[in-house]
Amino acid sequence: MPAQTATVLVADDDPVMRLLMLEMLEGVGLEGIEAADGQEAVTLAHAHAPDLILLDVEMPRMDGFAACRAIRDLPNGAMVPIVMVTGGDDLEAVTNAYEAGATDFVSKPINWPILGHRVLYVLRASDAIVRLRIADAQNRAVLAAIPDTFFRMSRDGFYLDYEPGRDGPGRGVRDAGADEQIVGRHVTDVLPRDIAERLFEQVGMALHVQQVRSVEYELIRFGEAQHFEARLVATGPNEVLGLVRDISERKRAEEQIRRLAYCDSLTGIPNRQAFLEMLERELQRSKIGNKKFAVLFMDLDAFKRINDTLGHNVGDQLLKQVSDRLRETIRPNDLMSRGDLVPRADTPNSAGTNLARLGGDEFTILIPDLERVEHALNVAHRVKDAMRRPFVIEGNEIFVTASIGISLFPEDGDDCTSLLKYADTAMYHAKNCGKNNAKLYSSSLTMQIMSHVRLEVGLRRALQNDELYLLYQPQLDVRSNEIVGVEALVRWRHAERGVVSPNEFIPLAEETGLIVPIGEWVLRTACNQARHWQKLGRRPVRIAVNLSAKQFKDENLSQIVLSALHDTGLDPRLLELELTEGTLMDDAKATLATLEQLRGIGVYLSIDDFGTGYSSMNYLKRFDVRALKIDRSFISGLPQDSENAAITRAIIAMAHGLKMIVVAEGVETGEQLVLLEEYGCDLVQGFYLGRPAPPEAVTGMLQKLWVPVAAR
Structure with a gap:
């Protein structure tokens, strides 16, 4: 039974038949309304929207078939169940009933109890159909949404x-x-x-x-x-x-995440992680196919100087242009693309590239399917030459060079870590060979690196273990034949290797930054020794100490010098600080400020190794130093080398014209001393006058007047 009492429209021209049908409907709990013909049935169906219609076939004005069709055309008539009442054996009437849109039919004579149950069944079936249609409409609405x-x-x-x-x-x-x-x-x-x-x-x-x-x-x-x-x-x-x-949006998001993970954010090329995975795939492929490949490790020379002087923004723009030039320079067959490599960020649909930026100014290139070593060298030299062309940034031309190291599979290693490390080692070897160079890795380089590392470790411990000591070389006044100064020279006595040459450990100290604490130790030790000689009651002797470029750039340099003078009690006029031409010319504005601070302290300033750097009259006038030392390379050829003699004579004349004192280094013969005296040189030092000696030996020299034998 329907949950709510249903209404049934009964349409028949026979009043008795309508009465019997209404009683049948009442007996099964249904309400009924009646129509005497087809036209009235259509009108009542439109007005009352009954739940079911019992429609006789033969009626005046409009028969049951026409009424059925008309009801189906009503706005609410398409879904209402219509049961046609036909003659008992009238098959044609049944067919016409279905064609007109009837839901079911009942044959005369009517079995009234069965008709009641049949009406209820049709109502339940209609209700189920309506629910199914509603559910289907809802489902399709959900699908459409x-x-x-x-x-x-x-x-x-x-x-x-x-x-x-x-x-x-x-x-x-x-x-x-x-x-x-x-x-x-x-x-x-x-x-x-x-x-x-x-x-x-x-x-x-x-x-x-x-x-x-x-x-x-x-x-x-x-x-x-x-x-x-x-x-x-x-x-x-x-x-x-x-x-x-x-899933296009998801794929785009995944691609963005992949780019963040595998692409360098500055240059758009693959980063370190991408290159390592790329290298691992190439390694496995080459092992299976018995192939060779090369790893190129490129580093820009003096890139830090560009960042420090022009700013990081210019440095970033330079790195972008470097990566673009690398893409243009390397031929497509040098960068064999594969479908599984990381795509470039600027061309999302393109295949990958074997070029990557590891970080900073370091780039790597993978050359697969290498047939000859010369091929890798040719690529390296082509890249190196491309880097030498000027880069235009903000209207300015910037010049850089590159050092490149090369490792080979399988000759140099059979794992990614080794190949990358060995290419890096070869790159540092290229830098040590003068930069702007390309070098292949060799096993001897590893031995050199290990020796270099052990030496660095030893140097870091040298200060703690009191392995550093000073020797002093006297400076002679050519006119008075008196020792008026000494130069402090640092030496290292290694616990295992013995005395290590300054030519070996000084560059290492410069490279590692250890030159700053070592230089401060030298300054304090030398000042203390000079004060000791002063206390002996002998003649005051100026002590000369070399300042490295890193020390000179230290913003605390003035405080360090003041502290050393204060703690030792040495008169500032007895301390000479020696600077190289390169140190002075690196940053003229900062140099002038630092020199002004040092002059304010009252120390003596001189230029060491003059003639090997800029040798410019302009900077000599601007920096206003008190003395310059002629490099030993000009003295060694005297008196036979006429060109060196002319240069030496010109330097002395120029310095005197600027009211500067001249010191000649590397005097090894009496003839050289006599010639320098003839040229008017003020001070000399060298092996002829005395080799670098411990303080005790220099103390003895200070106790007597030294007269050069060859000159007397």
Whole structure:
């Protein structure tokens, strides 16, 4: 029984028949309304919207068939169940009833108890149909509201049903068409064959394992690549339900994450992680195929100076241009692209490249399928030459050079870590050989590096273990033949190696920054020794100490010098600080400020190794130093070398013209001393006058007047 009392319209021209039908309806709990002919039945159906209609076939004005058709045309008449009352054996009337839109028929004579139950059955069936239609409409509304496409597919790969997603017909298929164009077609007629075969294979798997299967594929729609995922689940022994979702946004997000993880944010080329994975794949491929490849490690020379002087913004722009030039320089067959490599950020759909930025100003290049070592060297030299061309940034030309190291598989190593490390080692060897160079790795380089590392470790401990000591070389006044100064020279007595040459450990100290604490120790020790000599009551002797470029750039230099003078009690006029031309010229503005601070302290300033650097009259005037020391390379050829003699004489004359004192280094013979005295040189030092000696020996020299034998 319906939950609510239903209303039935009874249409018959026989009043007795209408009365019997109304009593039957009342007996089964239904309400009835009556019509005497077909026309009245149509009017009452439109006005009351009954739940069921009992309609006699033969009626005046409008027969039952015409009335049925008219009721079906009403706004509320399409779904109402209509039961036609026909003659007992009138088969033609039954056929006409169904054609007119009848739901069911009843034959005369009528069995009234059965008719009551039949009416109730038709009402229940109608109610169920209405509910199904409502549910179907709701389901289709839900399907229309979501972006996913649904379909049913047979075991043989034919579409049984297809409901496109929210974005329109055909979503997830090759041709944009309505569902009726897809239903009944085979999957190979709807999707590209390779995708269709993969989908059809997973249909079989879903039916076989009774588990959800999925397929991802890409289609070109509206000129753009779109990505889809089809999820399949078996709904019977021979049928699957499929859900197709557009995952293009997800793929773009994944690609963005991949770029952040594998692409260098500044230059857009692969980063260290991408290169390591790329190198690992190439390593495995080369092992299987018995191939060779090379790893190039490139570092820009003096890049830090560009950052420090021009700013990090210019440095970043330079790195971008360097990466662009590397792409242009290396031939496509040098950078063999593969589908599994990381794509470039500026061309998302392109294949990968074997170029990467490891960080800072370090770049790597992978050359696969190497046939000859010369090929790797040719690439390296081509890259090196390309870097020498000027880079234009903010209207200014910037010049840089590059040092490149090369390691080879399998000659130099059979794992990624070793190959990258050895290429790095070869790059540092290229720098040590003068920069702007390319070098192949060799096992001897590792021995050198290990020796270098051990020496660095030893040097770091040298100060703590009191392994450093000072020797002093006297400076003679050419006119008075008196020792008026000494130069402090640092030496290192290694616990295992013995005395280490300054030519070996001083550059290492400069490279590692240890020269700053070592230089401060030398300054304090020398000042203390000079004060000791002063306390002996002998003549005051000026002590000369070399300042490295790193020390000179230390913003605390003035405080360090003041502290050393204060703690030792040495008169500032007895301390001479020696600077090289390169140190003075590195940053003229900062140099002037530092020199002004040192002059304010009252120390003596001189230029060491003059003649080997800029040798400019302009900077000598600007920096206003008190003395310059002629480099030993000009003195060694005297008196035979006429060119050196002319240069030495010119330097002395120029310095005197600027009211500067001249010191000649490296005097090794009496003839050189006599010639320098003739040229008017003020002070001399060298092996002829005395080798670097411990303080005790110098103390003895200070106790007597020293007269050069060869000159007297």
